[in-house]
Each structure stands twice: as C-alpha cells, then as structure tokens.
Amino acid sequence: MAEKSAPNAFLRGGSRTLLPDEERLHYLPNLDVDRVKVLCGNCYEHFEASSETTLIDDRELKVFVWARRTFLAE
Template identity: 45%
Template sequence: MSTRRPNVLLRGGPAALTETDRLRHVENRDERVRVRHGSGFEHFEATEETVMTDQGHLQVFEWSYRTRIAE
C-alpha cells in the first residue's frame, strides 16, 4: 500500500479484507482497483459515491469480481 493519504474506500468483497486493505491511494480513479487476496485478486470499480471518514472524503469503489492466479 502507498504511504500517501488514502483517496479511495473499497466496499464489498471478502470480509477478511482489513481496513488497511480497504483504504488506498489510487492515482487513476478511472481504472479498476485490483487487490491480491489469498489465491486470487479482488477487483473493485469506481462509483460516484463519496464518504466522509477520518481520512477525509473518499471515493467509494465497489467490489465487482474475483479472479484466480494462474499457476
């Protein structure tokens, strides 16, 4: 995870994703966010929603699907 201030909140997906996993800084918020989790990747897509948190206003990205890592 980047050391820059978060600008995105990831919502949905596996319950095992921690708050640290869900608060991210994303350079290009027009692109899908991909998070490695277990044996795959969780994919999140941008919404127009924002929420106020202790980190400030964050754009919400909603979970959309999971892909497995090829072996």
C-alpha cells in the first residue's frame, strides 16, 4: 500500500454486517473533517470525528464514531 493511501482513520461503531472490521480502516486526505460518510449497499453510514486516536499495526489512527445511517432515495 502506498504511503499516501495508508490508513489514517478508524471507523468505530455501527453495523458490522454493513461495514465489516476489515473495512473500518480508511485513508482520508484531510483529517480535519467533522464527519465521514461511507456508502454501504443502499445506505450511508455516518461517522463523526472524536478527539481519540487508536494504535493499529504501529500506526496512530484518528477515531471516527458512528452517528447514524441514512438510506438512498429510490
């Protein structure tokens, strides 16, 4: 994995069915955002920035906590 796309964010909470553990590590080009929205099938999982960080595979990641789910319009 190229360094510029190495994970720098961890998405905590929400459905493990829609967003499995292996998809919770993300690269965000700008960590100074309040929210992250991830498409999961027919819905979006929304995560909000926290002041926490976590250490995964010797890499410090900013933690975003699940806030809500919205569905795509038909």
